[in-house]
Amino acid sequence: MNGFLTRWLVLTIAAAVxxxxxxxxxxxxxxxxxxxxxxxxxLALVNAFVKPIMNFVTQVLALPWSIMSLGVVAVIMLLVxxxxxxxxxxxxxxxxxxxxxxxxxxxxxxLGTIIMAVVSSLVNAIIGK
Numbered sequence: 480m481n482g483f484l485t486r487w488l489v490l491t492i493a494a495a496v497x498x499x500x501x502x503x504x505x506x507x508x509x510x511x512x513x514x515x516x517x518x519x520x521x522l523a524l525v526n527a528f529v530k531p532i533m534n535f536v537t538q539v540l541a542l543p544w545s546i547m548s549l550g551v552v553a554v555i556m557l558l559v560x561x562x563x564x565x566x567x568x569x570x571x572x573x574x575x576x577x578x579x580x581x582x583x584x585x586x587x588x589x590l591g592t593i594i595m596a597v598v599s600s601l602v603n604a605i606i607g608k
Contacts, residue, residue: 483523485608490519493598498580500594503587508578518580521568529567533560562588 494515498504508514537556538545544552565588572579582588 483527485606487516487520487523489599489602489606489608490523490595491516492602493595494519494522494580496598497591497594501587501591503583504591505581505583506579507573507581514572514578514580517572517576517578518568521571521579522564525564525568525571530560530564533563558585558589558592561592565591 491512495512498506498511498515506512506514506518508517534557537560538553541552541556545556562582562585565582569579569582573581582591
């Protein structure tokens with residue numbers, strides 16, 4: 480449980496930085512950090528349960544194309560999976576609690592994925608995880 484709480488805290492920090500940097504990400508809720516924290520909670524849950532299944536399916540389906548394109552298809556599929564996970568987490572947070580983060584489109588989610596990966600790596604390096 481401690482590991483999940485740490486992961487949630489790291490994702491909340493990364494999501495807050497993402498929302499601050501990207502105009503296409505709008506927090507819903509008062510205070511805005513509440514919406515970001517709930518979004519990060521559902522993103523952590525989606526990452527824990529749904530994303531491994533989606534990654535397996537997309538890797539199996541995209542393997543021949545990925546080999547032919549030298550990995551470009553794999554990167555595109557990874558971005559699509561991350562976009563779908565962000566959309567699902569956003570929908571769950573807003574529909575269940577009325578707070579969350581609105582993701583405005585695929586390219587915003589793709590940039591958000593990169594920002595969250597960099598910030599999560601930095602925060603994990605700082606806390607020693």
